[in-house]
Amino acid sequence: SSGINAEYGETGVDGIMIARAAWHNPAIFSKESVPASQAAETFLKRCIDYECPLNILKYTIGKLQGLFTSTDGCLQVTRHIEPRLIYKHFGLADYYDKVTEGRGSSVQDEFQKSKRQKLGDGHILLTEQLTPTILQTFRSTVAPRQILNQWLIANGFSEPSYWTVETNKIFTGYLRIDNDTFVMEGDFKNKRTAIQAVAYAYCMKNH
Secondary structure: OHHHHHHHHHHOOOOOOOOHHHHHOOOOOOOOOOOHHHHHHHHHHHHHHOOOOHHHHHHHHHHOOOOOOOHHHHHHHHOOOOHHHHHHHOOOHHHHHHHHOOOOOOHHHHHHHOOOOEOOOOEEEEOOOOOHHHHHHOOOOOOHHHHHHHHHHHOOOOOOEEEEEEEOOEEEEEEEEOOEEEEEEEEEOOHHHHHHHHHHHHHHHHO
16 A cells, blocks of 8 residues: 555665454455455464464454454354364364374373273272362353363263262262263362362363
8 A cells, every 4th residue: 555655665664564463354465355254264274284272273263353243252162172163163173173183093092091090989089189279260151060071072972970979068079971980089068169170180180
């Protein structure tokens, strides 16, 4: 544009870089108008190709113009902790599967190979230090149980089940995934905390 040409003359610079503007519109350098959905698809495919870190992927998606009609719509996508669920929202799940297919053994294979400490009653004991700060996070919008459920479903496991056992007003959390049952013991005063604790301990142990 004439404004940019004027800046060249006044400042003597050799080039101009557009940074944040490209976050909002990846097609900003195109000479022709490109629909937001098309620009986003091209960008997301590059993210898949080069294994874009999840935090950068979420941040950039939140900045792209025209992808969401509301803030709630954006949050519904960026709340996911599995990249595949984000790409699936944009119709790129098959592309993601194809590209990532040869990047290592499947999650299920690694899960079956992992060594666990078995108890006599068939339960798998989980041990994880739970500080007051960690317990406080159990009250957040995206708590360990929700994160674990998303991860399991995204990677082909059956939906987990949770329950608690009370002894002298102290609750113990139980978690069943497929044929395995996990237990997390601690000084938990209510069912919700016990369930969040066993989900958190499982995540920390296996992932």
